[in-house]
Amino acid sequence: MALFVWLGTMAFLVLLLLAALLSRIHVRVRYAKSGAEDRLIIIIRALYGAYRKQLTFPSVTERIGQLLVEKAKSNKSAEQHRASHRKPRAGTALFRHGHAKLPRLRKIMKKIQCTRFRLDIRAGTGDAALTGVISGVLWGTHGCAVALVERWLKMRTRPHGAVEPVYNGVEFSVVCEIDCRVRVGTLIAALLFGGIRMASLRQSWRGMRTRLEPT
Numbered sequence: 001m002a003l004f005v006w007l008g009t010m011a012f013l014v015l016l017l018l019a020a021l022l023s024r025i026h027v028r029v030r031y032a033k034s035g036a037e038d039r040l041i042i043i044i045r046a047l048y049g050a051y052r053k054q055l056t057f058p059s060v061t062e063r064i065g066q067l068l069v070e071k072a073k074s075n076k077s078a079e080q081h082r083a084s085h086r087k088p089r090a091g092t093a094l095f096r097h098g099h100a101k102l103p104r105l106r107k108i109m110k111k112i113q114c115t116r117f118r119l120d121i122r123a124g125t126g127d128a129a130l131t132g133v134i135s136g137v138l139w140g141t142h143g144c145a146v147a148l149v150e151r152w153l154k155m156r157t158r159p160h161g162a163v164e165p166v167y168n169g170v171e172f173s174v175v176c177e178i179d180c181r182v183r184v185g186t187l188i189a190a191l192l193f194g195g196i197r198m199a200s201l202r203q204s205w206r207g208m209r210t211r212l213e214p215t
Contacts, residue, residue, distance in 0.1 A: 021185035023047055029180075033061065034173040046184070106152060108190045114153040116179035117160065119145055123173075124166025135165040145176075153180065 028043040040057040057063075121138050125131045146159045161176075 020047060021188070022183060024181045024183050025187065027180045029176075029178045031060070031174070031176045033175075035171075038062075038174075109152045110154055111186050111190045112153050112180050112182045113156045114149060114178060114180050115156050116177065117146070117149055117155075117157060118175070118177045119159070119161035120175045121161075121163045121173070122166055122171055123163070124169050124171040126170045128167045131165050131167055135163050138163045149178070 023046065026045040028041075030041045030043075032039055038059065038061050040060045042055045042057075044053045044055075045051065119142055121142060123131065123134055123138055125134060142161065142163055149155070149159070
């Protein structure tokens with residue numbers, strides 16, 4: 001009797017594991033900017049909807065700007081401190097090391113399916129001629145953003161969105177929405193064979209949340 005109970009328990013656990021591996025992780029990213037205010041929202045859904053998490057980061061552009069300024073100041077101080085001890089080609093070696101990992105990271109990202117992509121931009125300067133010029137530049141930026149997403153993710157949809165010039169006022173707003181999905185088993189296999197450590201990903205994710213979340 002105990003043997004049947006043990007076998008039944010093991011079979012149930014195996015089925016649960018298979019169901020978890022075959023389930024999909026759904027991620028929705030929405031960034032909206034209007035004037036000086038912007039907001040980033042990330043919604044994560046997994047395990048057939050049993051797990052759901054929403055993260056909201058206000059004033060993302062301002063916080064990223066502050067982080068870049070602080071990082072530049074820190075790097076400059078560290079560079080001056082280590083100037084006499086640095087190897088001549090240390091920077092080149094670091095660049096080559098990071099560049100060598102990009103194809104591996106891109107191969108992993110290609111396992112993620114993009115099921116929705118939309119990018120809408122409204123821009124106006126108050127001057128019709130200048131607004132037309134800026135709209136042309138923004139159309140080029142729009143095309144680069146679409147190409148970047150298509151290069152890094154597996155597209156399962158057609159990109160949508162447009163650049164809308166506002167000739168009768170001063171305005172700048174951006175709305176970008178991306179929906180992605182990936183099977184849990186596919187993601188784990190890609191990370192294992194891609195040489196990316198889960199601990200490193202968790203550390204990077206926690207670091208990003210700590211820097212972007214409001215204090």
